[in-house]
Amino acid sequence: MFAYYLDLALRSLKRNKLLTALMIVAIGFGVAASMITYSVFRAVSGNPIPDKSAQLFTPQIDSWGPQQSFNGDGEPPQALDYTDAMALMHAHAAKRQTLIYPVQMTVMPGGDRSLPINAYGIAAYGDFFPMFEVPFQYGRGWSGTEDQARAAVVVLSEAFNRKLFGGADSLGHEVNLGGHTYRVVGVIRHWNPQPRFYALFGGSDFGQPADFYMPFTRALDLHIGTAGNNSCRGKQTARGWDDYLQSNCVWINPWVELDTPAEVARYRNFLEGYAVEQQRAGRFNWPPNVRLRDVTQWLAYMHVVPPESRIALMVSLGFFVICLVNTVGLLLAKFMRRAGEIGVRRALGASRREIYFQFLIEAATVGLAGGLLGLLLTAVGVSGVGLLFEPQIARLAHVDLSLIALTLGVAIAATVIAAFYPTWRAAHVQPAWHLRTN
Amino acid sequence: MQIQPILAALRQHKAGTVLIALQIALTLAIVCNALFIIHQRVTHLSEPTGIDEANLFVIGNQWADQSSAQQVDAQMQADLATLRQLPAVRDATASNSYPLVGGGWDDFITMTPDQVQKTTDASVYFGDTHFLDTLGLKLIAGRNFRPDEVAPMSPHEVVTPPVVIVTRALADKLYPDGSALGKSFYAMSATPTTIIGIVARLQRSEVDTWSRPYAYQALIWPRRLDGTVGTNYIVRAKPGQLEAAMREAKQGLIAQNRMRIIDPKDGVLSFAQVRHRAYDSDRGTAILMGIICAVLLVITGAGIIGLTSFWVGQRRKQIGIRRALGATQRDILHYFQTENLLIAGAGVALGAILAVGLNLWMMKQLAMDRMSLLYVLAGVVVLLLLGQGAVFAPALRASRVSPVEATRTV
Numbered sequence: 001m002f003a004y005y006l007d008l009a010l011r012s013l014k015r016n017k018l019l020t021a022l023m024i025v026a027i028g029f030g031v032a033a034s035m036i037t038y039s040v041f042r043a044v045s046g047n048p049i050p051d052k053s054a055q056l057f058t059p060q061i062d063s064w065g066p067q068q069s070f071n072g073d074g075e076p077p078q079a080l081d082y083t084d085a086m087a088l089m090h091a092h093a094a095k096r097q098t099l100i101y102p103v104q105m106t107v108m109p110g111g112d113r114s115l116p117i118n119a120y121g122i123a124a125y126g127d128f129f130p131m132f133e134v135p136f137q138y139g140r141g142w143s144g145t146e147d148q149a150r151a152a153v154v155v156l157s158e159a160f161n162r163k164l165f166g167g168a169d170s171l172g173h174e175v176n177l178g179g180h181t182y183r184v185v186g187v188i189r190h191w192n193p194q195p196r197f198y199a200l201f202g203g204s205d206f207g208q209p210a211d212f213y214m215p216f217t218r219a220l221d222l223h224i225g226t227a228g229n230n231s232c233r234g235k236q237t238a239r240g241w242d243d244y245l246q247s248n249c250v251w252i253n254p255w256v257e258l259d260t261p262a263e264v265a266r267y268r269n270f271l272e273g274y275a276v277e278q279q280r281a282g283r284f285n286w287p288p289n290v291r292l293r294d295v296t297q298w299l300a301y302m303h304v305v306p307p308e309s310r311i312a313l314m315v316s317l318g319f320f321v322i323c324l325v326n327t328v329g330l331l332l333a334k335f336m337r338r339a340g341e342i343g344v345r346r347a348l349g350a351s352r353r354e355i356y357f358q359f360l361i362e363a364a365t366v367g368l369a370g371g372l373l374g375l376l377l378t379a380v381g382v383s384g385v386g387l388l389f390e391p392q393i394a395r396l397a398h399v400d401l402s403l404i405a406l407t408l409g410v411a412i413a414a415t416v417i418a419a420f421y422p423t424w425r426a427a428h429v430q431p432a433w434h435l436r437t438n
Numbered sequence: 439m440q441i442q443p444i445l446a447a448l449r450q451h452k453a454g455t456v457l458i459a460l461q462i463a464l465t466l467a468i469v470c471n472a473l474f475i476i477h478q479r480v481t482h483l484s485e486p487t488g489i490d491e492a493n494l495f496v497i498g499n500q501w502a503d504q505s506s507a508q509q510v511d512a513q514m515q516a517d518l519a520t521l522r523q524l525p526a527v528r529d530a531t532a533s534n535s536y537p538l539v540g541g542g543w544d545d546f547i548t549m550t551p552d553q554v555q556k557t558t559d560a561s562v563y564f565g566d567t568h569f570l571d572t573l574g575l576k577l578i579a580g581r582n583f584r585p586d587e588v589a590p591m592s593p594h595e596v597v598t599p600p601v602v603i604v605t606r607a608l609a610d611k612l613y614p615d616g617s618a619l620g621k622s623f624y625a626m627s628a629t630p631t632t633i634i635g636i637v638a639r640l641q642r643s644e645v646d647t648w649s650r651p652y653a654y655q656a657l658i659w660p661r662r663l664d665g666t667v668g669t670n671y672i673v674r675a676k677p678g679q680l681e682a683a684m685r686e687a688k689q690g691l692i693a694q695n696r697m698r699i700i701d702p703k704d705g706v707l708s709f710a711q712v713r714h715r716a717y718d719s720d721r722g723t724a725i726l727m728g729i730i731c732a733v734l735l736v737i738t739g740a741g742i743i744g745l746t747s748f749w750v751g752q753r754r755k756q757i758g759i760r761r762a763l764g765a766t767q768r769d770i771l772h773y774f775q776t777e778n779l780l781i782a783g784a785g786v787a788l789g790a791i792l793a794v795g796l797n798l799w800m801m802k803q804l805a806m807d808r809m810s811l812l813y814v815l816a817g818v819v820v821l822l823l824l825g826q827g828a829v830f831a832p833a834l835r836a837s838r839v840s841p842v843e844a845t846r847t848v
Contacts, residue, residue, distance in 0.1 A: 019744050026737045033730060067554050071648075104667050106502045106699060116502035118699045178504040225593060227667070229541075235551065236596040236626045244594040307647075307804050308719045312726055314800070315472060319730050322464045326741040329457035333748035388722035425453070 001354075002361070009362035016334065020366065023330050027370025030323030031411045032377030033316040039382055039403055040389055041313045043396035044206065045305045048193035052133065053295035057256050057264070059088060059271055062289035063248055068233040076289050077231065078302065079201035079250040083283075084274075089125065093270040094256035095263070096127040099216050101252055102202045104227035105178040107164070119160065119177065119211040120227065122199065123219035129155070129186075131257050132198060137161075139171045139186035142215060146185075150217040154182035160211035161187045175212075180222060182214065194396055195304045197295050199253050202228020205304050206392045226251045268292050306393065324418045327366075331422040335359055339429050346431035359423040360416055367415025371408040378407055444777050447753075454745050455781055462785025462821055465738045467792035470817035471800065472727040474809040479724040483717035487537040488605075488639030488654070490574025493528070493675045494709040495684050496536055500668035502697035507592040507664040513695065514662060514669060520694045521673055522568075526683035530673040531572040534564045534663045535643040538716035539670075542643030545625040545657075547612065553624075558611050559649070560604070560625070561642035561656040564591070564663040570603070570637065572674045578606060579619045580635035583660040591661040598627035599659050603635035607654035625657070645716060647805065668699075680708060735824055742828035746774065750836040757836055758843025767837040774833035775826060782825035786818045793817065 013020040047053050061084045062069075062076035069075055080088070085099050103121045128134070129141030138161075142153050154175055161170055161184075174181045192209035223241045232249040258264045268290075275288030293301055335342075342355060379399055386394040448455045499517070501510060514532050521530035535542035546556035563569070566588045570577060580603070587601055602625075609618035622630035640656045642649055663669065671691075675683035688706050691698065700706065707715075714721075750757075757770055797809040 022737075022740050022744055026741070029733050029737065033733075037726075104500075106500060106504060108502060116697060116699055118500055118701065223594075225667075232626065233546075234626065235628050237628065238594055238596045240592075241594050306719065308723050311475065311800070311804055311806075312723065314804075315468060315475075315727065315730055318464065318468045318796075319734055322461060322468065322734060323737060325457060325461045325464060326737055329454060329461065329741055330744045332453055332457065333745055337748060337751065388726045390718045390722070421453070 001357075005358045005361040006365065008358060009365045012334070012338070012362055013365065019330055019334055023327050023366050024369045024373055026323040026326050026330075027367060027411055027415055028373030028377055030320035031371060031374035031407055031414070032381055034313075034320045034410070035374065035378040035403060035407045036381035036385060036388075036397075037309070037312040037316040038406075039378075039397040039399070040385060040393060041305070041309050043194065043398075044309050044393060046194065047296065048195055048197045048299075049132065049295060052131075052257075055257055055259055056131065056295050057258055057267070057292050058298050059254055059256060059267075060291040060293070061271065061275060062286065063250070063284065064233045065284070065286045066289070070231075074289070075301075076291055077250040079229070079231070080252045080254050081248050081250045082245040082252065085252040085254055087274060088254055088256075091270065091274070094258055094267055096131045096257040097255065098125040098128040098131060099252050099254050100124045100128065100199050100202075101216070101219075101226045102199055102210070102228040103214070103219055103224050105212075105224070108176040108179065110176060117163070120208070121177075121212040121214055122210045123214050123216045123224065125216050127257075128198075128213065128255075129188075131255060132193075134191050135189040137187045137189045138169045139184070141186055141213075147215055147217055150221050151215055152180065152182045152218055153185045153215065155186040155188060155213040156184060157188055157209050157211050158190050159209070177212065177214070178222070178224070182218075188213075195299060197299055197304075198255060199228065200298070200302050200304065201253050202226060202251065204392060205302075206396060220245075264292065306390075308389065309393070312388070320414070324414055327415060327418045328421060331363060331366075331419050332425065335422045335426040338426070342426055342429040343431040343433070346429065352427040355427040356423055359426050360419055363415050363419030363423070364412055367412035368408070370415060371411030374411050375404060375407050378403070441776070441780070444773065444780060448777065448780070451749065454749065458742060458745055458781050459785035459788065461738055461741055462782050462825065463787075463789035463792055465734055466786055466789030466814075466817045466821050467796050468734060469731050469820065470793045470813040471796050471809065472731045473817065474797070474813045475806075476724045476727045476731075477813075478807065479720040479727075482645070483713075483720045483724075485641070485645070485653075486639065487641035487713075488575065488637070489537060489641070489709070490674060491709040491713065493677060493680055494573065495673055495675065495680065495687075496539075496707050496709070496712060497671040497673065497687060497691070497700060498668065498705050498707075499671055499691065500699040501666065502699065504666040507590070507666060510664040510666055510669075511590045511662060514664065517671065517691055517694060518566075518568075520690050521671060521687055524683065524686045524690055526675055526679035526686050528674045528676045529568050529572040530671055530687075531565050531568040532662060532669045532671055533569065534562070534665070534670065536563075536573075536670060536672050536712070537641035537643060538645060538712050539643050540646075540716060544642075544649075544652075547608075548624045548626075549612070551624050551628050551630075557623075558608070558655055559652045560608050561644070561649075561652075562625075563640075563643070563656060563658045564661045565658050566660070566662060569658055570635075572672050573640070574674065575640055576638040577603075578636055578638050580633070582635060587660040589661060590664050591659075593663060593665050596627070598625055598629055598631050599661060600629070600631060601634045601660060602631045603637060603658040604633050605637055605640045605654055605656045607639070608657060609633065609636045611655055684708065735820070738821075739824050739828040742778070742825055743832060746778065746829050746832040747835070750774070750832050750839075753836070754839050754843050757839040758841055758845075761839065761841035762844040770837040770839070771833050774829055774836055778825050778829035778833075779822070782822050785825075786821055789821070790814050790818060 060076040063081050066074050101123050103123050105119050106116045107119050108116055126142040126147050170184045173184050195205045230249050230251040238244045238247050258267050271290040272288050275290050278284045382397050382399050385397045543562040544559055545562050547558050547560050549557055567583050570582050612623055618633050622632045642656050673687055684706050793814050800806040
């Protein structure tokens with residue numbers, strides 16, 4: 001019966017080519033617009049570390065006071081100043097903890113390179129690697145001992161290791177960064193979670209992976225300033241690096257790993273306690289104001305999803321809904337034109353169920369055709385998405401198997417749903433009435 | 439034209455009528471919001487910067503040797519001397535940032551040293567005596583920096599210079615009565631700084647949403663910022679010699695000292711490129727909204743044609759009867775046009791409410807601005823015209839139905 005209905009559907013669709021084409025085009029464009037914008041939205045709103053996002057937290061401590069808050073909303077600053085960051089590190093109240101800030105350095109000429117090259121790096125405590133599940137190609141990260149020893153070690157990214165050492169196992173080799181030498185202790189495999197949740201305060205939310213990773217303590221010894229954001233309040237009086245560290249400028253991204261709700265509660269208490277202590281010591285003239293957000297909450301709070309992406313998705317979905325309303329109208333016209341034919345089929349013994357089946361198959365055929373057109377348009381659209389979004393965001397959008405399946409699935413499902421009302425009308429055609437007038 | 443019979447006929451086609459009206463309503467809601475977004479974005483991306491964009495380019499220069507600020511300062515002065523001597527170059531300066539670079543340095547501004555809440559926020563540029571001429575800024579009051587006022591400064595040393603040049607927007611914000619010249623303010627410092635010059639206009643280094651309230655509020659400190667990472671050179675070419683100057687400048691700097699990094703891809707950018715990048719997302723959103731609007735109107739128009747054609751086909755007999763009873767072709771044409779006007783009228787009435795509702799929702803969810811009702815009005819006109827345009831062909835076909843049809847049974 002299915003094959004027969006399919007045949008009927010194709011005949012019917014051929015009968016009025018213009019109307020059929022119009023429906024297919026409407027569904028195709030509607031689904032394509034939604035999928036193109038969704039492919040971008042999916043990329044920017046994804047969970048960068050799904051299996052651990054509920055165990056990683058970024059502590060915030062209000063070191064500015066309620067009157068100086070970032071957006072006047074009473075929220076603590078989005079990063080820590082040096083004093084608070086070091087206090088958290090020394091308290092060691094979580095299973096793992098790290099401090100992060102981005103750095104920019106130069107690699108001096110060497111080997112077959114005659115010109116210096118630029119490199120973006122991350123300065124962090126060694127817990128960074130196990131906390132964020134960074135995969136290693138060679139070697140490993142550095143230990144707490146090396147953090148304390150302010151060791152001149154470095155971990156390279158796969159791409160950077162290829163640039164400097166042709167991709168060979170470079171463990172134990174030396175690299176000159178910004179005029180100082182570092183010993184390579186590890187090379188990581190491609191690792192670039194998007195959004196770059198771990199260092200949102202300090203550069204772009206989306207972007208290329210860091211070229212190298214170095215101990216935080218070593219970077220401070222060399223007075224390497226942040227290549228990311230730095231935000232201060234009130235009168236600034238710094239006359240040099242040491243003054244700067246003692247200032248209220250925030251620039252450090254802190255992260256802690258807490259496995260159980262009990263640990264989270266304990267850490268929250270610890271933060272509160274720390275702020276109370278600072279108030280008592282006279283450093284803060286306001287009641288404790290701390291936050292402990294996990295990865296998902298942090299991404300939402302930092303508004304990582306660009307508003308453009310949201311607006312585009314909303315408008316595209318609205319567009320798709322209109323295309324569907326259009327399809328409902330056209331299907332209704334198409335089906336009701338065949339009231340006579342339906343009357344004959346019903347009179348010859350076809351049940352309402354069979355009429356439903358027949359017309360829903362016809363609708364699904366239209367949906368499939370619309371989906372295929374939509375797929376084509378989506379592929380074209382995603383490749384041209386650089387025209388619509390910033391390059392670093394457009395770069396993230398891609399067509400994969402799940403997007404293809406979704407495109408076809410949404411097109412067919414939406415068309416079949418749109419066909420329910422017209423089909424219901426068709427199934428309720430009164431056979432007697434139509435037989436008489438025809 | 440009598441409305442009553444049309445309404446009676448529409449009652450026989452409730453579903454189709456509702457669908458067309460609904461489609462028109464939704465289309466109106468989306469189209470006016472999209473037009474609003476387009477207009478807003480286009481206005482935003484065509485805002486002037488106040489600088490001589492046509493002849494300007496920037497060089498992102500990173501030092502290879504990042505060890506000492508003194509060395510950086512000497513190299514920077516040597517570089518500037520090199521750039522200024524190039525034949526195609528009119529002038530050059532070094533700065534921490536430039537308009538539209540995205541991000542940058544900004545300071546809270548207060549009128550007294552102990553004020554907790556800021557009076558406003560200013561974008562901060564560092565520049566020497568060549569800054570004004572290089573960017574092509576128009577000094578409308580006061581004077582330029584004197585060479586003895588310009589000094590080197592390292593990034594972690596915060597010393598507020600005693601003198602400053604500000605934009606008119608900042609001057610007016612601080613001293614609305616126009617008396618800013620010679621007055622002073624505090625920029626996150628214990629010591630005041632005195633306004634010695636006012637320039638007509640200079641865009642901020644970033645044009646993000648958060649900085650909109652402070653648009654064009656910027657200040658220039660007479661300092662060379664000796665960042666050990668790098669600096670930006672802003673270069674103004676002689677008129678019509680931009681390309682030559684861009685080539686010469688890069689070669690000149692490399693020849694002066696090879697131990698620097700100028701990114702091969704975006705190390706040297708004309709200001710047109712800077713502007714293009716700064717407004718990437720605005721332009722993209724405008725294009726997307728434009729495409730969606732156009733396709734949407736076409737689909738809605740086509741939908742109206744489709745359904746009206748169907749109705750005409752269904753009513754051939756009735757039309758024949760009317761024609762036989764003396765209705766002219768013009769009467770039939772008007773019948774369908776009026777019918778469409780009624781449906782579209784209901785649609786746009788509902789659509790206007792939806793449009794405003796959608797705007798209010800986007801204001802709440804996506805921090806959009808309030809849409810002027812003019813957009814709704816424009817959308818209403820567009821959709822009524824679209825409806826009339828779309829109905830014309832089917833209506834014309836209906837008017838040509840012969841009175842003979844009345845006698846046929848089918």
